[in-house]
Amino acid sequence: MAVTTQIEPRQVPSLGALINRHYSLVVSTISVLVFLALWQISADQGWINARYTSTPSAVARAALVIFRTDNFFYHAWVSLSEFGIGFALALVVSVPLGLVLGTSRSIRLFVEPPLMAMYTAPRLALLPILIVWLGIGMASKVAIVFLGAIFPIIVNTIAGVRDADPRLIQAARAFGATRLDIFTKILIPGCLPAILMGIRLGIGRGLLSVIVGEMFVSEAGIGYQIMTYGQGMQIDKLLVYAFVVSIFGYSLTLAVKLMEDHIRSWRPAS
Amino acid sequence: MIGVWRRHQALISGVTSFAIILAAWQLAVDFGLVKAFFVSSPALVTTQFIKQLHSGEVLTNLSVSLYEFAWGLGLAVVVGGACGIFASWSRTFEAVLEPFIWFKYSSPTIAFYPIFVAWLGLGEPTIIAISFIFAITPVYANTLSGIKNADPDLIRAARSFGARRHDLFLKVALPGSVPILVAGLRLAVGRALTGVVAAELFGATAGLGFAISFYGQKLKTNEMMVSLMLVVILGIIFNQLLSLLESATDSWRTGPGRAE
Numbered sequence: 001m002a003v004t005t006q007i008e009p010r011q012v013p014s015l016g017a018l019i020n021r022h023y024s025l026v027v028s029t030i031s032v033l034v035f036l037a038l039w040q041i042s043a044d045q046g047w048i049n050a051r052y053t054s055t056p057s058a059v060a061r062a063a064l065v066i067f068r069t070d071n072f073f074y075h076a077w078v079s080l081s082e083f084g085i086g087f088a089l090a091l092v093v094s095v096p097l098g099l100v101l102g103t104s105r106s107i108r109l110f111v112e113p114p115l116m117a118m119y120t121a122p123r124l125a126l127l128p129i130l131i132v133w134l135g136i137g138m139a140s141k142v143a144i145v146f147l148g149a150i151f152p153i154i155v156n157t158i159a160g161v162r163d164a165d166p167r168l169i170q171a172a173r174a175f176g177a178t179r180l181d182i183f184t185k186i187l188i189p190g191c192l193p194a195i196l197m198g199i200r201l202g203i204g205r206g207l208l209s210v211i212v213g214e215m216f217v218s219e220a221g222i223g224y225q226i227m228t229y230g231q232g233m234q235i236d237k238l239l240v241y242a243f244v245v246s247i248f249g250y251s252l253t254l255a256v257k258l259m260e261d262h263i264r265s266w267r268p269a270s
Numbered sequence: 271m272i273g274v275w276r277r278h279q280a281l282i283s284g285v286t287s288f289a290i291i292l293a294a295w296q297l298a299v300d301f302g303l304v305k306a307f308f309v310s311s312p313a314l315v316t317t318q319f320i321k322q323l324h325s326g327e328v329l330t331n332l333s334v335s336l337y338e339f340a341w342g343l344g345l346a347v348v349v350g351g352a353c354g355i356f357a358s359w360s361r362t363f364e365a366v367l368e369p370f371i372w373f374k375y376s377s378p379t380i381a382f383y384p385i386f387v388a389w390l391g392l393g394e395p396t397i398i399a400i401s402f403i404f405a406i407t408p409v410y411a412n413t414l415s416g417i418k419n420a421d422p423d424l425i426r427a428a429r430s431f432g433a434r435r436h437d438l439f440l441k442v443a444l445p446g447s448v449p450i451l452v453a454g455l456r457l458a459v460g461r462a463l464t465g466v467v468a469a470e471l472f473g474a475t476a477g478l479g480f481a482i483s484f485y486g487q488k489l490k491t492n493e494m495m496v497s498l499m500l501v502v503i504l505g506i507i508f509n510q511l512l513s514l515l516e517s518a519t520d521s522w523r524t525g526p527g528r529a530e
Contacts, residue, residue, distance in 0.1 A: 027365035035370075052388050113284035114291060121505035122464035125479065125498055127471060128486025133308060204376070211378040212468055216483075223381075230384020238384060246377035253376060 054235040059243075062236035070225075070237075076244070079221040082138050083210045086145025090202060094150045095195060098157025099187070108158070119151040124209065127216050141213040141221070148209035149202035153195065160194025161187055196260040200253050207249045310495040318492040319499075327481070331497060334476040335466055335504075338394060342401025343462040347455070350406040354413025358443075364414070371410065379403050380468055387473065397469040397477070404465030405458040412454025416447025448519045456512040463508065467501055478504075 019026055036056045043050035050058070066072050101108045101115075127144055134140040168186050177185070214223025222241050229238040275282065292312050298304050299311040306314060322328045357364035379400065386396040420443040428442050470479025478497045485494035 024361065024365040024368065027362055028368045031366040032369050052385070109280055109283035110287045113287050116509075117502060117506050120460055120509040121502040122460075122467045124464060124468045124471070125482055125501045128482050128494060129491070129498065132486060132489060132491065208378045208380065212380050212471075215380065215383070216471060223378075226381050227384065230387070233388060235385060235388070238381070242377055242381040245381060246373055249378070250372065250376035 051233065052235065054239055058236040059239045062234075063240045063243075066237060066240050075221050075225050078138070079210055079214065079223065082141040082213075082221065083145055083206055086142040086210070087149050087202065087206050089142070090146045090149040090153060090206070091199070094153035094198070094202075095157055098154045098195070098198075099161060099183075099191075101154070102158040102161025102191070103183070103187070112158075115151070115154065118147075119155055123147045123151075124212055127213060130213075131217055136217045136219065141210055141218065144209045144213045145206045149206035152201035152205060153198035156194045156198030156201070157191060160191025160198075163194070164190045193260055193264050196256055196263065200256045200260070203252050203256065204249060207245065207252075211245060307489075307491060310491045314492045315495045315499060319496045322493070322496055328496070328500070330476055331478050331481050332500065334474075334480075335470065335478045338397045338401060338470075338477065339462055339466045341398045342465060343405055343458060345398070345402045346405035346409050346458055346462060349402075350409030350458070351413050351451075354410045355417065357410075357414050358417035359439075367410075371407065374403065375407055379465070383469060383472055392473045393475060397466055397474060400469040401462045401465035404468075405462035408454045408457035408461065412450050412457075413447070416450030416454070417443045419450075420446045449516065452512070452516045452519050456509070456516065459508045459512055460505065463501075463505060 039053070040056050042048045043053060043055040054062075101111055124144070126147060127140075130140045130143050134143055164187050168190070169182055172182055172186055210221070211223040211226065214221040215227040216223075218224045222245055226238055226241045229235075229241070295309070296312045299306045299309065319328065353367060357367055382403070383396070383400060386399050390396045390399060417439070424442050424446065425438060428438055433441065466477070467479035467482075470477040471483040474480035478501050481497035482494050482501070485491075485497070
């Protein structure tokens with residue numbers, strides 16, 4: 001799946017062969033380039049109003065300005081620490097809780113219904129009340145990130161524990177494993193991919209939460225800047241910040257996905 | 271007695287669990303552990319709910335949000351489904367869409383809220399657009415993977431009996447992917463609702479998200495809690511409906527291919 005060892009052919013492949021092999025990549029690149037060109041040309045020609053859409057060249061210029069002068073790193077640091085703290089708290093609470101709930105049916109029966117209610121409800125709706133409780137500073141954003149990220153991780157951890165291979169547990173028992181052994185040597189390694197998948201979903205939810213939280217009310221951060229530039233109709237600068245968040249979110253989820261694939265690759269397909 | 275417990279264990283525990291939460295909430299306020307100003311209380315929320323029900327506020331907010339939700343979800347299903355089907359037919363089309371889908375997937379959609387306001391104005395059209403964009407990804411992704419991952423044995427069998435391309439699509443791939451499509455729909459429903467509520471928080475003249483934000487800024491916790499509870503209940507109802515649909519569309523399947 002992830003790692004395919006392939007013997008490279010001796011001769012240099014022709015351009016045609018290269019295009020063939022990376023067909024999707026080539027088409028995707030062309031598609032993005034065409035999109036950017038159309039965007040630029042239609043704004044230059046006045047087919048669309050550049051005031052509302054900006055242009056790729058204006059966005060590139062705005063990016064230079066922002067990275068140099070806009071206190072960019074300060075705002076990025078604020079958002080990153082809100083996200084980091086909220087996510088770390090979510091991780092610390094959700095994984096042990098998920099393991100316990102996955103193992104114990106009686107506790108799960110009581111805790112799961114409210115848990116699923118929170119999981120399915122739009123948690124961003126809690127934002128105004130979190131502001132009332134915690135103020136407009138960083139604490140309310142940490143809380144909304146925490147609430148956004150915690151439920152996917154719990155739910156996936158529970159699913160991971162429950163899907164643990166019963167044959168492995170039986171085999172371990174037959175060889176005299178204690179409850180603790182089964183827990184640390186079978187259940188935890190066994191549900192690691194599921195936990196990572198929960199983390200991957202949680203990253204997306206957490207990032208969305210921090211941006212929405214900052215856009216709603218705040219004093220600093222990427223979301224604050226997005227709202228400021230949006231209200232001032234500076235679409236080019238707004239897009240730069242939106243791209244930064246996208247790239248960050250994409251890299252983070254990709255990293256977790258690669259870890260997931262790596263962990264899955266050494267276990268036999270069930 | 272034990273038999274009743276065994277059979278309805280999940281239901282009884284679930285109801286008990288919610289009852290305990292409500293009781294703890296009410297008692298904590300009654301005994302002064304937390305101030306009602308901050309957390310309201312079940313009794314206060316109920317009184318306020320009845321008041322808003324009589325004044326028609328509940329009905330207005332609910333119908334506005336549901337109207338926007340229905341448009342957002344409907345558009346996402348039509349556009350996302352169509353794009354998914356085309357992408358499953360053509361590798362080129364899939365590759366053309368791929369970078370934009372990925373960008374959309376990893377970007378915080380709500381960041382584009384100010385742009386939508388600039389294009390569509392404050393209110394309904396913008397909220398529908400945000401809800402649509404929130405919901406489209408799972409519909410597209412699940413349609414694509416559902417059709418593409420159709421059982422190759424079934425495809426081969428159908429081919430050897432002379433099935434044509436559109437036969438394969440209509441009679442094998444599409445019915446075979448129904449559970450995955452429904453799973454995508456379930457995700458989309460949740461996201462469309464989140465999109466509506468989140469967009470309404472920022473700017474609207476009616477709707478549940480608007481009411482939460484409006485009363486929140488005035489620090490009227492009781493009034494805010496009514497709409498907050500309605501949002502949570504709406505989320506639960508939609509999710510239950512979709513899981514019923516999921517098990518209904520999956521029930522004819524047997525054997526190891528059955529989705530859980």
